[in-house]
Amino acid sequence: MIAPATGQVASSFGIDNDVILALTTSIFVLAYAIGPLFLGPLSEIYGRSRVLQFANLWYLVWNLVCGFAQSESQLIVFRFLAGLGGSAPLSIGGGFLGDCWQPHERGKAAAIYSLAPLLGPVVGPITGAWVAEYSTWRWVFWSTSIVDAAIQIIGMFMLQETYAPLLLERKAERIRRSMDAEKVPYRKIRTVFEGQDRSWRTIMAKSLIRPFALFAHEPIVQLLGVYMAYLYGTLYLFLTTMPSIFEGTYQQPVGIAGLHYIALGIGLLVASQLNARTMDNIYMYLKSKNGGVAKPEFRLPAMVPGSLLLPIGCLIVGWTSEAHTHWIAPDIGIALVGAGIILNFQCTQTYVVDCFTLHAASAMAAVSCLRSLAGFGFPLFAPAMYKALGFGKGDTILAVVAIVIGCPAPWILWHYGERIRNSSKHAR
Numbered sequence: 001m002i003a004p005a006t007g008q009v010a011s012s013f014g015i016d017n018d019v020i021l022a023l024t025t026s027i028f029v030l031a032y033a034i035g036p037l038f039l040g041p042l043s044e045i046y047g048r049s050r051v052l053q054f055a056n057l058w059y060l061v062w063n064l065v066c067g068f069a070q071s072e073s074q075l076i077v078f079r080f081l082a083g084l085g086g087s088a089p090l091s092i093g094g095g096f097l098g099d100c101w102q103p104h105e106r107g108k109a110a111a112i113y114s115l116a117p118l119l120g121p122v123v124g125p126i127t128g129a130w131v132a133e134y135s136t137w138r139w140v141f142w143s144t145s146i147v148d149a150a151i152q153i154i155g156m157f158m159l160q161e162t163y164a165p166l167l168l169e170r171k172a173e174r175i176r177r178s179m180d181a182e183k184v185p186y187r188k189i190r191t192v193f194e195g196q197d198r199s200w201r202t203i204m205a206k207s208l209i210r211p212f213a214l215f216a217h218e219p220i221v222q223l224l225g226v227y228m229a230y231l232y233g234t235l236y237l238f239l240t241t242m243p244s245i246f247e248g249t250y251q252q253p254v255g256i257a258g259l260h261y262i263a264l265g266i267g268l269l270v271a272s273q274l275n276a277r278t279m280d281n282i283y284m285y286l287k288s289k290n291g292g293v294a295k296p297e298f299r300l301p302a303m304v305p306g307s308l309l310l311p312i313g314c315l316i317v318g319w320t321s322e323a324h325t326h327w328i329a330p331d332i333g334i335a336l337v338g339a340g341i342i343l344n345f346q347c348t349q350t351y352v353v354d355c356f357t358l359h360a361a362s363a364m365a366a367v368s369c370l371r372s373l374a375g376f377g378f379p380l381f382a383p384a385m386y387k388a389l390g391f392g393k394g395d396t397i398l399a400v401v402a403i404v405i406g407c408p409a410p411w412i413l414w415h416y417g418e419r420i421r422n423s424s425k426h427a428r
Contacts, residue, residue: 001128002141004254004258005129009137012137022382023380025239025240025379026236029083030083030372030376032090036092036364039091040092043163044165046166047161048095051092052159053155053156056088059084098353103296108276111275112272122264125239125258129258133254211362214362215369221367224352225366225371228348230406231345234398237398240382241383242260243258249324249391250327260327263332264334264338266335267334267336272342279350282302296421299354300347301347303344303406304410307403309340310337310341312399313337314337314398315395316330316333319391340402
């Protein structure tokens, strides 16, 4: 939400460095690279629900404090601390999906879940632009804190625990307490997970190492981690540079320029809903053709159009902005960028959860770490890139990289994914 109000932040604190100004926005995403490494393992000790609610409360406190920052350094630190709490759904959310849905039901759930963290950065800047225009940038933080407080209250009553080992431990404990030692012969009550060492030291040690081990030894995590990093970096690059296109090139006021985020939202929403309605059907069709045997690779078909829409959208945005055509032309390109990002995002995320179901939180933490580093870094070099090359050549570079990384990914995983999984000790 703060991206359209960075001009006000610069005026308030006297910031004249483009990198520092971009840092006030992207530092939040840097915390996304660190938080899941701790919050994912903690959810396997204390449960998904408890950790998620604590993390949201942490975010609420520091996001509220951001509105009282008195210098750019304070704002950057407070934004980073808020981001640590805001990062919880990135790793824990994947665990929730693995806990609650069977593989053939998981596509629609994953589509809805993955839409939220991508649609949020679209709706946020639209709202933030109007809040900043009619009040101050401080109310951008205070207004989101008010909404988050309401979500926190609802979550306290509605968000239930889903992590199987913890639920079974609680059930076993209830049975032990209900047994009357005098009337019932002694029977040892244990869960299928009880033979494992589930002390916090063991789980933290394993789970802190596991995301890095997955990334170091699992080609699937490496390939999709790099691609998702590029997708996330491109998304945040567009989020932070769209004001320079419409406020700079098209000379529109802050509020009107913020409305162009709707184009990105349309691309994300339409592609997401189409994919949500078809992903599970395609999965079941391919499963039936394979003799009733399901494979995680059956999640990949939508990556093919997604990997093509992204570079096409980048080229349209870059060269129509360079040529100062009517504003609807770059909006069309931005919508295609959004569609390409969400199709690839949904497919890769669901594929990772299907491959590493029991360790879904750790696998998502590994992928989230890399993609968040890209989301942090891309906006920092964007101003210098566009100043040196212009929008046309700059976005052409983004399109070429998207083709080189994205187009081979679904083909490689479709043909070699099963072989890679069979050689893995973590994937199923």
